Amino acid sequence: MVLFLLLFLAPLGYAAYLSLFRERLIGGTAFVGLDNYAQALSDPQFLHGVGRVALFFVVQVPVMLLLALAFALALDSGLLRLARVIRLGVFVPYAVPSVVAALMWGYLYGPDFGPFAQLGRELSLPVPDFLSDGWMLGSLANIVTWEFVGYNMIILYAALRTVPEELYEAAAVDGAGAWRIAWSIKLPALRPALMLTLLFSVIGSFQLFNEPKLLMNIAPDVISSSYTANLYAYTLAFTGQQVNYAATVSFLLGLVIVIASYAVLLTANRRRTS
Amino acid sequence: MPQNTSTSMSGPSPMSRRLFLGTTGALSLGAALTACGGSDSADSAGSGKPVARADIDKAMKTPTELTFWTWVPNIDKEVALFEKRYPAVKVKVVNAGQGTPQYTKLRTALKAGSGAPDLVQIEYQAIPTFTITNSLLDLRPYGATALKSTFVDWTWSQISGSDGEIWAIPQDTGPMGMLYRQDIFDRHGIDVPGTWDEFAAAARKLHKADPDVLLTNLAANQVAAWHGLLWQAGAKPYVTSGKSDIAISVDDAVSRKLGAYWGGLAKEGVIGVEPDFTDSWYAALNKGKYATWITAAWGPVFLSGSAKATAGKWRAAPLPQWDAAEPSSGNWGGSTTAVIRSTKNPVAAAVFAQFLNTDPASAKMFATEQFFFPATDALLKDTEFVSDAPSFYGGQKVNQVFADISSTVNSSFQWPPFLDQAATDWTETVGKSLADRTDTVRALGSWQSRLTSYAKNQGFTVKGS
Numbered sequence: 047m048v049l050f051l052l053l054f055l056a057p058l059g060y061a062a063y064l065s066l067f068r069e070r071l072i073g074g075t076a077f078v079g080l081d082n083y084a085q086a087l088s089d090p091q092f093l094h095g096v097g098r099v100a101l102f103f104v105v106q107v108p109v110m111l112l113l114a115l116a117f118a119l120a121l122d123s124g125l126l127r128l129a130r131v132i133r134l135g136v137f138v139p140y141a142v143p144s145v146v147a148a149l150m151w152g153y154l155y156g157p158d159f160g161p162f163a164q165l166g167r168e169l170s171l172p173v174p175d176f177l178s179d180g181w182m183l184g185s186l187a188n189i190v191t192w193e194f195v196g197y198n199m200i201i202l203y204a205a206l207r208t209v210p211e212e213l214y215e216a217a218a219v220d221g222a223g224a225w226r227i228a229w230s231i232k233l234p235a236l237r238p239a240l241m242l243t244l245l246f247s248v249i250g251s252f253q254l255f256n257e258p259k260l261l262m263n264i265a266p267d268v269i270s271s272s273y274t275a276n277l278y279a280y281t282l283a284f285t286g287q288q289v290n291y292a293a294t295v296s297f298l299l300g301l302v303i304v305i306a307s308y309a310v311l312l313t314a315n316r317r318r319t320s
Numbered sequence: 321m322p323q324n325t326s327t328s329m330s331g332p333s334p335m336s337r338r339l340f341l342g343t344t345g346a347l348s349l350g351a352a353l354t355a356c357g358g359s360d361s362a363d364s365a366g367s368g369k370p371v372a373r374a375d376i377d378k379a380m381k382t383p384t385e386l387t388f389w390t391w392v393p394n395i396d397k398e399v400a401l402f403e404k405r406y407p408a409v410k411v412k413v414v415n416a417g418q419g420t421p422q423y424t425k426l427r428t429a430l431k432a433g434s435g436a437p438d439l440v441q442i443e444y445q446a447i448p449t450f451t452i453t454n455s456l457l458d459l460r461p462y463g464a465t466a467l468k469s470t471f472v473d474w475t476w477s478q479i480s481g482s483d484g485e486i487w488a489i490p491q492d493t494g495p496m497g498m499l500y501r502q503d504i505f506d507r508h509g510i511d512v513p514g515t516w517d518e519f520a521a522a523a524r525k526l527h528k529a530d531p532d533v534l535l536t537n538l539a540a541n542q543v544a545a546w547h548g549l550l551w552q553a554g555a556k557p558y559v560t561s562g563k564s565d566i567a568i569s570v571d572d573a574v575s576r577k578l579g580a581y582w583g584g585l586a587k588e589g590v591i592g593v594e595p596d597f598t599d600s601w602y603a604a605l606n607k608g609k610y611a612t613w614i615t616a617a618w619g620p621v622f623l624s625g626s627a628k629a630t631a632g633k634w635r636a637a638p639l640p641q642w643d644a645a646e647p648s649s650g651n652w653g654g655s656t657t658a659v660i661r662s663t664k665n666p667v668a669a670a671v672f673a674q675f676l677n678t679d680p681a682s683a684k685m686f687a688t689e690q691f692f693f694p695a696t697d698a699l700l701k702d703t704e705f706v707s708d709a710p711s712f713y714g715g716q717k718v719n720q721v722f723a724d725i726s727s728t729v730n731s732s733f734q735w736p737p738f739l740d741q742a743a744t745d746w747t748e749t750v751g752k753s754l755a756d757r758t759d760t761v762r763a764l765g766s767w768q769s770r771l772t773s774y775a776k777n778q779g780f781t782v783k784g785s
Contacts, residue, residue, distance in 0.1 A: 071452055071737065072564040072779030152599075159603040264598045266541035267755030271744050284424050285740040286774065 064293035071287065082294035091272035092295055096252075096302055098183065099274050103251035103306075106187035111243055113191065114198035115236070119228055121199075122206040133203075137196035144193055148260035151189045152177075156264070177265040186257050194250070198243045205239035206232060241314055245307055252303045255280065275299045371461050371667060379667035384409045386669055389426070390441035390657075391418035392690055398682045402675050409668050419443065420740065423450075430455050430662070438663040439673055443655045444478040445547070445735045447487050448560070450658070452737035457659040458485040462670035470678050474731035475695045479656055482561065487658060489677045492692035494616030494653030495726040496548045496639055499623060502714065503633045504533060504611040512637050519640040520585060526611060527590040536612040537592035537604070538582055540755035543746040544652050545596075545614065549578055551650025551733045553642055558736035566736065566775055567783040570746075571768035576761050577642075583753060583760025593754045602626055614639065616652035617693035617722040624712035631712045636721040638728075649728045654695065693722060700726055736771075738778065745770040 065082050069075040086092050117136055120126050139147065155176035157163050166173030176185045209231065217227050255276040262269040262277075271285065272278035276299065283292035388399075388411050399411045414437065416422045423446055429435040430453065442450065450456050464486040468476050475490040500512065508529045513519035523535035539545060550557055555574040559567040569575070585591045592610060594601055604610055605627040613619060620636060627634075641647050657673040659666065676682055678696065686692040687705055699705055706720040736742050745767055753763035775782050 070777070070779040156600040156603075158594075158600050158609070159607070160600070263541070264595055264600065266595055266747050267752040270748050281744065285744050287427070287738070287740075 061293045061297055064290050065297050067290045069288075069290055082291050083298070085291070086294050086298055091278055092275060092298070095272050095275035095278045096299070099252050099254050099276075100306075102183060102187060102254060103248065105183075106190055107244070107247040107251060109187070110191045110195055111198060111240065111247065113195045114202055114243065115240070117195065117199045118202035118206060118236075119232060121203055122232070123224060123228075125224075133199075136199055139193050139195070140197040142193070144256040145260060147189060147193050148257045151185070151192070152261050152264050155185055177261070177268060179268050182261070182265065182268050186254070186261065189257050190250075190254070194247075198246075201243055202236055202239050205236050209235045241311070244310055244314070248307050248310055249303055252276075252299065252306065275302075369461060370463075376462070376667055376671065379665070380406045380671060381408050382668075384665050384668045385412060386410070386439060386663075386665060386672060387412045387414060387437040388439040388441075388657075388672070389414050389416045389422060389437045391415055391422065392441065392686075392692075394689060397689060398676055398685050401679060401682050401685070402672055405675065405679075406668075406671070409672070411672060419446075423740075426450075426455075426660075427453075430660075433662075436660050436662050438665060438669040439657055439659050441491070441655050442488060442658045443653065444475075444490075444651070445544070445739050447479060447656070447658070448735045448737040449739050451481060451485075451487055452563070455661055456487045457661045457663065457666055457670070458487065459489070459659065459670050459673065460484070460486050462667060462674070464489065464670070464674060467674060467678055470697065471695050472697060472700065472726055472729075474651070474729045474733075475654075477731045478651075478733075488656035489658075489673045490654070490656050490695035491677050492618070492654045492686060493695045493726065494548075494618050494651050494693060495722055495729050496552065496614065496616050496650050496652050497619070497722055497725050498612050498614055498637050498639055499619055499634050500612040500637060501608065501610075501630070501633050502635045504608065510611075512635075513640045515644050516581060516640045516642055520581070523585055523590040524588070527588075533608065534592045534610055535590065536614055537594055537596065537601070537610050538586065538614070538754060539596035539601075540593045540751040541595040541747055543743040543751070546578075546746060546750065548616070548650035548652035549582075549614075550575065551730055552639055552648055553578060553650075554648065554730060554732075556732065556734065558734050558742075560734060560737065564779065565781045565783055568736070568768065568771050568775060570742075570771065571764040575764050579750070579760040579764045583763075586754045586760070587757045589757070593757070606630060616654075617726070618653055618691070620710070620713065620718045620722070621691040624710060632714055634713050635716050636713060636718045638721070638725050647728050648730050649725045650733070651729050654693070693719075693726075736775075738774065741774050742771055745774070 066077060066079060067075050068078045068082065117132075121129055121133055126132060142150075154160050154162060157175050157177060160176075162176070163173050165171075174181055176182075213231055214227060217231055222230070253276050254274045258269050258273045258277055259280070262271075262273070269277075271281040275295065279292045279295040279299065282288045282295060386409060390413060395413055399413060403410060416425050416437075422440070423442075426436065426440060429437075447456070458481070467489065471490050472493065475493055479486060479488045479490060481487055504510075504526075505512065508526055510522045510526060511518070513522050519535070526533060526535050547557075550570075553574050555569075555572065555578075557568065557570045557572075557575065559569075561567075582591075586593050592604070594604070605613065605623070606629040608630065613623065615623070620634075623634065624631070638647060639649055657676055659669040659673055663669045677686075680698065683694065683696050683699055684702070684705075687694050687699055694700055694705065700723040706723050707717055708719050709715045709717050749763045749766040749770065750760060752758075753760040772782050
């Protein structure tokens, strides 16, 4: 309980406290009540940032979870050759720090000397500019997917391993094939694990930071300092020295995440009961 | 920053030993002569009165440990010289990151009220962002006034406050010049441009002759280069008076001239606009995509380390000029040593900051070991330094070129007390217009209005504009 208070509630309370003030370079600190919140709720940079990560979530997460599910089911089916190698291979990107991953992909995306661009030139194929306005969100989604498919796969795969063998045997006796088993036994068994990966993904998406922050170095004109809500909070605190407003934005972002998580849980539960 | 290996200097020569003694003498004299003044009050450390020689001597013999945040590689060698001279004082060197990351940590420590070092390495442009928060110690009482003539004029105005405070001691500088590919120029019959008009004509000519090669790259993420070019053109984008008054004019006639010029070349597609210091940019330099690099005095050593494939093909020249009759240049980079006001050992810290950058042996070591471009007049005239003729530049005396440029750097340029914000706003307005090849002059207006509203929000009185 003490730990919970110290590590969780205290920083949260402090952030909430900070968000009620406004410190300026000239004139010092003043209590401003909820002014910062009013400002944030009509701040286009904050709202665009939240909108962008919401879009990111809607597109990237289903792709990533479907891939993870496909890998988990394939591995669990035992029909795959080199299962160990594949399992490790899919998981390894998760072990690569996201900073390194973003740097590596940034290099691969390079429009002049990046391998994709060079290959495209060799083969006279048009290669899109992955770092341009139109492609950037997709390029980021690709990096995040690459990083986290393995992680989610392991969670789903572990859940599959807990399904009792008898169920499969009974299904086989009833004449069910591999697809039927996957659909009627494995997927229902995976529901709690899928829920978990989905929640992690909500939080991860809305907190998107490392990847855009690093790609910002190579595409500064595409990724602005408020590209994602989290990046915006960071910029406010460390570039603009607006610590109080940064606390406000972080607090609101936390609120958005709580609401989004709750909405996801609610939809999933409703679907199950209906 | 420069970090490759090359010839290293042996110990101090008799000559520098003599200079060394001279400087320490001047130091004590300065301490005795410094008139009192300055606006510091409250804390005893910055009372403005000159500290007596006897007190300095006493402090330097008292066992003390100083913490010094710096990102200079192998600075232990210079520190060792100091510790040899003042055995009672130990200096703990900490690398807290380079540039912005270090400033961020410093700001956090200052706010927290503990964990701040006694001294920090700080770039010229960052000084006002720390003086506005009252974080630096005025070094006048410790004899810094006497050092004025030691340094290149314009560096001294960079570290001086509006009431004559001395906020830091210059360490190295980055007067701007142009590195160019002699082979590419020869191949296409291009003369080294002396004016920006000639430069623009050369850009068009080169692009027509070979679309794969561009005359230069003006990085859309590099506000420091833009500031340097503004500096050269004589702009005064930020003029502060008093503590809370600032005139922001990043959209004045001089800025618009630059905006129209560079924005125009970018729009025509005859120059590159890719972000610098990235993999792609390094590859471009190595593969000859750019025929020049508009850079600073630290550029030659940096380039010879990162574009090895092009050794022997580069040469150095001054920046093209707006007015060839009155050559001028700007500065990009370089740093100083400052004492943090909260230090418990102001005397030892102040003496260290001065020794590190003015002791001839130590100053020379920065030039020969770390390849820093000097801030002291003596080194800029040191024959050993200026006659260095690296083969990467075909035996050209590159240091001499930049030493000559250093004397043409405009000394009236000022930085705003919120440089990070100015940089971010530049990248998202002016930089973006270059990258997108849209209207740069109009983008200057957005930069101006974003900065103005930020400054007002922070409580400044914004004048003019």
